[in-house]
Amino acid sequence: MSTTAAAQLPGPVGDPDRLLTLARTLGGVGTEVAGTTLARSGSAAALPTSWVGPAAAAAQAELGALAGHVRVLGDGLAPMARIVLGYAGALSHARQTVAGLRTEWDAAARKHRERRTRVVDSGALDPAAGLAEAAAADRDWAQEKAHLMARHTRVMTELADAGRLAAAAIHVSTGPAFGDPGQARDRILATLPLTEDTAAGVAATVTVARWLQGHPGSAGSWTVAELASLGDLTLADRHIAQAFLAALGPVELRLLTGRLLDLTAAQTATAGPGRTSERQGAEAALLALATAYSSALSPAGRPDSAAEARAAAWRSAWSAAVKRADATPSRASEVLPLRDIHAQAALLRIGRAAGLSAPADDVLMALIPAVMRAETLDQVSAWHDDARTDAVAALLDRCRDRPESAMAILGTPLGSYAFLSYLVVDRPATVTRGPSAPVAYVADAMADILPCAPIALSSQVLAAVAQHVGVVQATPGPELSIAQSLAPWRALVAQLLLDHPDATQTVLLAPASSAGLDTPGWSEAGLPQLRLPNERAAARLWGLVGLPADSVLPWQPGHNDEFTAALSAACGEDLLAVIRTLPTNPDAADAALRRAGVLIGFTTTGAADVLAHVAQGQDAANSSVHERVDPVLEAVKIPARFKVGVPGALAALGLHLLTDAASSRLDQLAPTNAGQAAETAAREARIGLAESTRALAWDLVSRAGAWAPADDPRAWITLHRAPDFLDQTGHPRPWSSLTTAQRDAFVRWAQDVPSYTRLPSVLEQAIATGRSRAHDLVKS
Amino acid sequence: MLIRVAPDDLTGTATGLLADRDRLLAAAAALRGAHGDAVHTGDSAALLDVLTQALETATVAALTLAEAAGVLGSGLASAGAAYASTDSAVALALGGVR
Structure with a gap:
């Protein structure tokens, strides 16, 4: 082949043999991939069915996705091999064809040269013919070249x-399988969360290790200036944060946090410009640590997600490390400068103030045993009085933020509300110092938590409060009245009574579960004088409503102020004021009356149940009815001062009717029939209550003046020349003070006034509802 | 949550996954080596581009999938070896004990 031919007819670039090698490689790799277990099983890949649970589900999902990807990879390589093979064939064919063309070129060129030679040779004989032949040869050659080209x-x-x-x-x-090379890894990992998380963790560990290389020595010795470079780490990233905390460990974290807290203590605030700068640096470092703490220990996704499973595993390992580090000192007198629990409490509080996510519930729950231990051991520690390291406050604040978590957190460590019991029952006696030591602090936190928390938590709070009262009463030493020991909780209990009468009554009347209530101390307090099948439950009831401990029987005026306050609070808003809004806001008046009615029906029925037990207990003892039961009946009477208020009148009404009827019955019956008498009295009280309800509602409307101007009673009396049933203010006088004629006139007027016709039925229905709920509880 | 793990089953699956990881790594190496052959496609720039990109993607994919097979296989092997008594412990094994 001539160089001219090669130059004029360049061959295709490429090596078919190398392409054949490539095709074979692709085919071989495809076969290899297709032969993997993953590719053979495809999306049907399955783990042993004997393994179940969230981790198994996560692993199964990962396995299925992985197998699918492997199959896609294998399936993609085989056609690619065929395509390359096909192109190699085309290339080879082109190379051969071009080679043929070059051969033809050379042949044509040779032929052209030969014709020209012949023309030259014959040119002397006939120059003109020679020129013509030469031109023809050139023309033919040009045509041939054009044809070949x-x-x-x-x-x-x-x-x-x-x-x-x-x-x-x-x-x-x-192309569509994994995208371009830059996206392939991310696209695949997006469907493989376990692998993605692992890879991110590995990368984070490398990043943190590189950072730590620039900060040798103990974390506790790092200067504030060195700590400024914490900003180089993306501590808001969970993997970076976990790698950072893992590298430090709880002990180094405590040392570092403690030193930073020292630098930011209040007494260092006015120590000069240099100190101010250092303090600001320390505060920034503390925020960085709190960020890492939050990021590393917050939930990582849905509870059933793989990421959360792995995050939970990491948190569990971290909490175990903290537990080991915060082991109880060998001597009870030993006081650590700063415990791990305090360091972590500080980070919790800083994080909360900065609006960072709270650590997962399991992390907070794991801290609780250390909190309970440290509080009693560290009474003399300087940190104990530092609000920044107040672990109880930190935990309660997080419960306030996340009431749905309160049940889990307050239920730890034994899952039986042990922490709640500690806070309410044990702690007040053992922890006397510290920012959150006062019981009122816990009560305030509970008041914030309970409205948003499940009702079951409210019940547990009530039970703990009742137990607290019992323990206080059973403890030898300076005697506190039940009212005094209950005082911090009274408003909370009253609120619970209003919001959750069912749950409240359940707790009040439930058999006691705590051994603390069944102690000799109760006998000394006099409560076991009530020989009831559920005497401890009754003791709870009377204890909670504030009967004096040293003389539960009989009623002693002046000792029940808290009881009055509690019931007033239970009735909550000023019902009368609400009813005054009836013309403009009938729904609010109805709702207020309905709430009060439910409470009346519920509590009176519950009280009747207790009284029946009282009487039955006396029957069993075959003792004097009047010696035992009458004081009880007396005790539940309401102070006159309390009856003045409208809410109090509502609440007291049922109890008065009940006790009056019971006393009347008991006067006439033999002692051994006291139980039956009490039940009969309760029935009569209910009848009396029903009859009185309408009059009570009428009186409320009368006092509120809740009628339209067109229904003015003065005008009606004048028009109908009816007996005057109005007082000096122009409102109808109370039903009980009216004469028969006045009552007739009042009824005739009121029957056309909407407030008088509707509100009694609202109240009656509400009382019936409350009673029904109480009955349901008794049956259950 | 209590689980009923059969260690042999898990270990068998783990072994298979780790073997697959090795095969995928070998595949990735072969694909990476194939880049040298791909440049001999010649004048077809379009083919060279797409072929090169496909090979790179396949290489990355094979490496990533090998990594995933290693993570999953190692986790299952650890779980099977430890014969965890709770699911959370298995999750811990899957997550890698730190």
């Missing part, structure tokens, strides 16, 4: 087309 172009075009077709085919067969 056209054929060459066609070959090269076909090869280019084959290349484009191959490219398109490869793109179609493999």
Whole structure:
């Protein structure tokens, strides 16, 4: 082949043999991938069915996705091999064709040269003919070259087309699977959360290790200036944060936090410009640590997600490390400068103030045993009085933020509300110092938590309060009245009584579960004088409503102020004031009256149940009815001062009717029939209550003046020349003070006034509802 | 949550996954080596581009999938070896004990 031919008809670039090698490689790799267990099983890949649970589900999902990807990879390589093979064939064919064209070129060129030679040789005989022949030879040669070049172009075009077709085919067969190379890894990992999380963790560990190389020595010795570079780490990233905390460990974290807290203590605030700068640096470092603490220990996703499973595993390992580090000192007198629990409490509080996410519940729950231990041991520690490291406050604040978590947190460590019991029952006696030591602090926190928390938590709070009262009463030493020991909780209990009468009554009347209530101390307090089947429950009831401990029987005026306050609070808003809004806001008046009615029906029925037990207990003892039961009946009477208020009148009404009827019955019956008498009295009281309800509602409307101007009673009396039933203010006098004629006139007027016709039925229905709920509880 | 883990089953699955990881790594190595052959496609720039990109993508994919098979296989092997008594412990094994 001549260089001219090669130059004029360039061959296609490429090596078919190398492409054949490539095709074989792709085919081999495809076969290899397709032969993996994952590719063979595909999306049907399954783990042993004997393994179940969230982790198993996460692993199964990962396995299925992985197997699917592997199959896609294998499936994509085989067609790619075929395409490359096809192009290699096209290339080889083009190379051969071009080689043929070059041969033809050379032949034509040789032929042309030979013709020209012959023309030259014959040119002397006939120059003109020679010139013509030469021109013809050149023309033929030019035509031949053009023909060959056209054929060459066609070959090269076909090869280019084959290349484009191959490219398109490869793109179609493999392109959509994993995207371009820059995206492939991320796209795959997005469907493989376990792997993605692991990879992120590994990368984070490397990043943190590199940072730590620039900060040798103990974390506790790092200067504030060095700590400024914490900003180089993305501590808001969970993996970075976990790697950072893991590298430090609880002990180094405590040392570092403690030193930073020292630098930011209040007494260092006015120590000069240099100190101010250092303090600001320390505060920034503390915020960075709190950020890491929050990021590392917050939930990582849905509870059933793989990421959360792994995050939970990490948190569990961290909490175990903290527990080991915060082991109880060998001597009870030993006081650590700063415990791990205090360091973590500080980070919790800083994080909360900065609006950072709270650590997961399991982390907070794991801290609780250390809190309970440290509080009693560290009474003399300087940190104990530092609000910044107040672990109880930190935990309660997080419960306030997340009331749905309160049950889990307050239920720890034994899952039986041990922490709540500690806070309410044990702690007040053992912890006397510290920012959150006062019981009122816990009561305030509970008041914030309970409205948003499940009702079951409210019940547990009530039970703990009742137990607290019992323990206080059973403890030898300076005697506190039940009212005194209950004082911090009274408002909370009253609120619970209003919001959750069912749950409240359940707790008040439930058999006691605590051994603390069944102690000799109760006998000394006099409560076991009530020989009831559920005497401890009754003791709870009377203890909670504030009967004096040293003389539960009989009623002693002046000792029940808290009781009065509690019931007033239970009735909550000023019902009368609400009813005054009746013309403009009937719904609010109805709702207020309905709430009060439910409370009346519920509490009176519950009280009747207790009284029946009282009487039955006396029957069993065959003792004097009047010696035992009458004081009880006396005790539940309401102070006169309390009856003045409208809410109090509502609440007292049922009890008065009940006790009056019971006393009347008991006067006439033998002692051994006291139980039956009490039940009869309760029935009569209910009848009396029903009859009185309408009059009570009428009186409320009368006092509120809740009628339209068109219904003015003065005008009606004048028009109908009826007996005057109004007082000096123009409002109807109370029903009980009216004469028969006045009552008739009042009824005739009121029957056309909407407030008088509707509100009694609202109250009656509400009382019936409350009674029904109480009955349901008794039955259950 | 209590679980009923059959260690042999888990270990068998783990072994299979780790073997697959090795095969995928070998595949990735082969694919990476194939880049040298791909440049011999010649004048077809379009084919060279797409082929090169496909090979790179496949290489990355094979490496990533090998990594995933290693993570999952190691986790299952650890779980099977430890014969965890609770699911959370297995999760811990899957997450890697730190």
